[in-house]
Amino acid sequence: MPFKMSVQDFKGKINEVEIGKGEKAIKIGGQKATALYHFDNDAGNAPKIGIEITDIYPEEWIASLKELYKDVANDPAAWAKFVEEKLEPDFICLRFEGSDPNGLDKSPEECAEVAKAVVEAISIPLVIAGTQNHDKDAKIFEKITAAVDGHNCLFLAATEENYKTVGASAGLAYKHKVGAESSVDINLAKQLNVLLDQLGVKNEDITMHIGCSAVGYGFEYLISTVDRIRLAALGQNDKTLQMPIITPVSFETWTVKESIAEEEDAPEWGSREERAISIEISTATSIIAVGADAVIVRHPKSLETLKNLTSQLA
Amino acid sequence: MALTGLDIFKLTPKKNCKDCGFPTCLAFSMKVASGGSEIEKCPHMSPEALEKLSEATAPPMKALKFGKGDNEYTIGGETVLFRHEKTFVNRNRFAVMFTDQLSEEAIQSKLDNIKKVNYVRIGETMKVEIAAIKYVSDKEKYFNLIKKVKESGISIAYMLICEDVDVLKEALELVKDEKPIVYGATKDNYEAMVSLVKDQKLPLGLKADGLEELYNLVEKVQGLDYKELVLGTEASSVKETFKNAVQIRRTALKEQDRKFGYPSVVFANELANNDSNMEIAIASLFVVKYGSIIVLEDIDYAKALSLFSLRQNVFTDPQRPMRVEPDIYPINGADENSPVLVTVDFALTYFIVAGEIERSKVPVWVAIPDAGGYSVLTAWAAGKFGAGSISKFIKESGIAEKTKSRKLILPGLVAVLKGELEDELPEWEIIIGTEEAMHIPKFLKQLNNTVEANA
Ligand code: B12
Ligand code: SF4
Numbered sequence: 001m002p003f004k005m006s007v008q009d010f011k012g013k014i015n016e017v018e019i020g021k022g023e024k025a026i027k028i029g030g031q032k033a034t035a036l037y038h039f040d041n042d043a044g045n046a047p048k049i050g051i052e053i054t055d056i057y058p059e060e061w062i063a064s065l066k067e068l069y070k071d072v073a074n075d076p077a078a079w080a081k082f083v084e085e086k087l088e089p090d091f092i093c094l095r096f097e098g099s100d101p102n103g104l105d106k107s108p109e110e111c112a113e114v115a116k117a118v119v120e121a122i123s124i125p126l127v128i129a130g131t132q133n134h135d136k137d138a139k140i141f142e143k144i145t146a147a148v149d150g151h152n153c154l155f156l157a158a159t160e161e162n163y164k165t166v167g168a169s170a171g172l173a174y175k176h177k178v179g180a181e182s183s184v185d186i187n188l189a190k191q192l193n194v195l196l197d198q199l200g201v202k203n204e205d206i207t208m209h210i211g212c213s214a215v216g217y218g219f220e221y222l223i224s225t226v227d228r229i230r231l232a233a234l235g236q237n238d239k240t241l242q243m244p245i246i247t248p249v250s251f252e253t254w255t256v257k258e259s260i261a262e263e264e265d266a267p268e269w270g271s272r273e274e275r276a277i278s279i280e281i282s283t284a285t286s287i288i289a290v291g292a293d294a295v296i297v298r299h300p301k302s303l304e305t306l307k308n309l310t311s312q313l314a
Numbered sequence: 315m316a317l318t319g320l321d322i323f324k325l326t327p328k329k330n331c332k333d334c335g336f337p338t339c340l341a342f343s344m345k346v347a348s349g350g351s352e353i354e355k356c357p358h359m360s361p362e363a364l365e366k367l368s369e370a371t372a373p374p375m376k377a378l379k380f381g382k383g384d385n386e387y388t389i390g391g392e393t394v395l396f397r398h399e400k401t402f403v404n405r406n407r408f409a410v411m412f413t414d415q416l417s418e419e420a421i422q423s424k425l426d427n428i429k430k431v432n433y434v435r436i437g438e439t440m441k442v443e444i445a446a447i448k449y450v451s452d453k454e455k456y457f458n459l460i461k462k463v464k465e466s467g468i469s470i471a472y473m474l475i476c477e478d479v480d481v482l483k484e485a486l487e488l489v490k491d492e493k494p495i496v497y498g499a500t501k502d503n504y505e506a507m508v509s510l511v512k513d514q515k516l517p518l519g520l521k522a523d524g525l526e527e528l529y530n531l532v533e534k535v536q537g538l539d540y541k542e543l544v545l546g547t548e549a550s551s552v553k554e555t556f557k558n559a560v561q562i563r564r565t566a567l568k569e570q571d572r573k574f575g576y577p578s579v580v581f582a583n584e585l586a587n588n589d590s591n592m593e594i595a596i597a598s599l600f601v602v603k604y605g606s607i608i609v610l611e612d613i614d615y616a617k618a619l620s621l622f623s624l625r626q627n628v629f630t631d632p633q634r635p636m637r638v639e640p641d642i643y644p645i646n647g648a649d650e651n652s653p654v655l656v657t658v659d660f661a662l663t664y665f666i667v668a669g670e671i672e673r674s675k676v677p678v679w680v681a682i683p684d685a686g687g688y689s690v691l692t693a694w695a696a697g698k699f700g701a702g703s704i705s706k707f708i709k710e711s712g713i714a715e716k717t718k719s720r721k722l723i724l725p726g727l728v729a730v731l732k733g734e735l736e737d738e739l740p741e742w743e744i745i746i747g748t749e750e751a752m753h754i755p756k757f758l759k760q761l762n763n764t765v766e767a768n769a
Binding site for chain 2: 002003004005006008036037038039183215216217218219220223224227228231255256257258260261265268269270271274275277278279281282283285286289290301302304305306308309312313314
């Protein structure tokens, strides 16, 4: 008997979602197969890789990155432009660290101004993230969505607590894209998509952020959650789970011991920068391997490696 | 493939002698088919019938042992494609590549790195398990290389990569007691290769151009009655290699076709082209998707810390979070003056926290209430790690008798519990610890200093 390829045919299809506008807009999703399985069916758009920047000077970042960004890190618009020109990511993620009520507590108006300057400085798509404070995120997103009207940004994220405000401003009033954030659970992910749908946000305007952790820190739950979401979306044609997935890898990988231990704390471990890049690459690759359609990373080396990998797998 | 009762019945002697404890051979066969009894309960089965049965009831993917003593490992034996269905059982193993083209310094440096990267994470030893030793062109150098690895004193299993049967024969003499994997059987040399490894039942690695050729090769080798196999996934691109690894696993488990029912070998080193970040990406891809042996160019902590942790995660039981027993534990010789530190009963959390406390050398009591086996924030969000349950545990665990200290240190991530705990435990001073466990040593040393300064 000759060898016969084992092919998995699914009924369902992941929605294709466009972020940004013009020539540099990106499309994510669109596949009829589980991640990277070109031999099964149309594997959709190749995973997209974005770079993280922040609205305030990144005090906590490693020295080499502060050095790389030293002329621009105090000005988010200049920083974004620099990233677009020098690093060429698929998109930029602007994180509003400065809006944290336990930190600088910047006003929604200030944040909106920064977002507007950034989006106008670049031609690649912009993803906008808050601080994980759901109340404050809703407040700043309300203003930012208006300020970046017409730019088709993605907002990270709408949660169970604030989806009404975020969904209404990002998804309905200004026709941006809504990132639906849940915590590592297929049912919670589904429920939030349903709630957004009931609010009137179109499925095609939603991407999911189903949670994140660094490899070694409960990452297995992420793998299984994404596996189950994809099997339900494709195999059972579950429309409420057919949104593409975006994972902000850098939000988690730069806070674990492997990435923050100084060389004098862990002399045998070697270069802190190399460790941090390694954790970032490994986490991003692994989540792409199960189904993330876009990931956010911090280090240019991670970006370069992941772009190389995904282009080889396309 | 599952056998029916009738299939099994056909293989019994049909004596109905009841020695198995069942009234008839058929009744016995039905029971065996449903898993209610074992075929060994019939003392009259012929060896041929037993062999047929064990083959038919063997799992679709072979579990293969290699290496010896402390360095014996099992790979393969997986039963599912996705880990939420059932645990992945045999973790992939990492190899580092040596060839006869390497300079003495390069060999020594790899050996030193293998020696250096050897640590414990959550109770599991993390190290390179296999020395992949490849013959390229210089016979004498190759034999010397093998000797050098053996004499280096590293504790490791071997995979000899060689397509030249004569060279391999001599090379095998050097590691014949180590039960090495032999990689390099092709469509041109497989007969000689099989006869070389058959007596010792060494795992034989097959290498072919594409899946069809590999499939045919397995068929031929199986035709020689040899079934201790590992399958090469080699291809010129990451994309093809990925396809090969997935197809091998899927053909075995989904199509139940035993021709591909074997573990695989992935040469991440070759695909990465000396780009070590790329190697991390490729190796991660194959840890998640079906590489059984993953060959790396070299090892260092940057690589190991992510690849070994990822592997540890992927191969945990999805149904049961690893837990530690709720209780109070003394660390670093805690006594009647030591403070109390609270954490959760999730094994990952406990081992990380305990490791850092040990590093601090400061004696403390660790109090672990029942938190459902969850991480700090998960347990808190699930309502299983709140002021109520913590204070109840502190009151009932008897910790107040074990130590006179009334300092209670909380994980920084649940600083919000401070006020409530102060109300519930008025005798205790509630101290907010660090968010990250790695800062515990510094934190505890400072705490100790202030205590001593006050004393
Ligand atoms: C894996 C995971 C799960 C797994 C559970 C894994 C487990 N056994 O705990 C599952 C999928 C089951 C799960 C479920 C839920 N989860 Co969950 N989960 C995670 C995830 C991705 C990783 C957690 C992890 O393993 N961390 C690693 C361990 C080692 O961290 P740790 O315990 O905190 O320990 C560290 C520190 O705290 C410190 N430390 C620990 N003890 C101590 C003690 C002292 C004294 C000190 C100083 C330091 C210290 O040391 C460690 C290393 O630094 C996180 C997100 C994330 N990236 O953290 C979300 C997360 C924790 N989950 C969350 C939520 C909301 C939930 C659910 C409530 C969702 C729901 N509504 O159902 C449920 C709860 C369970 C239930 N209802 O049954 C939220 C919590 C939000 C919040 N801030 O409150 C998080 C943060 C995700 C998010 N961003 O929304 N989750
Ligand atoms: S012991 Fe064997 S031969 Fe005898 S009844 Fe049982 S199955 Fe039949």
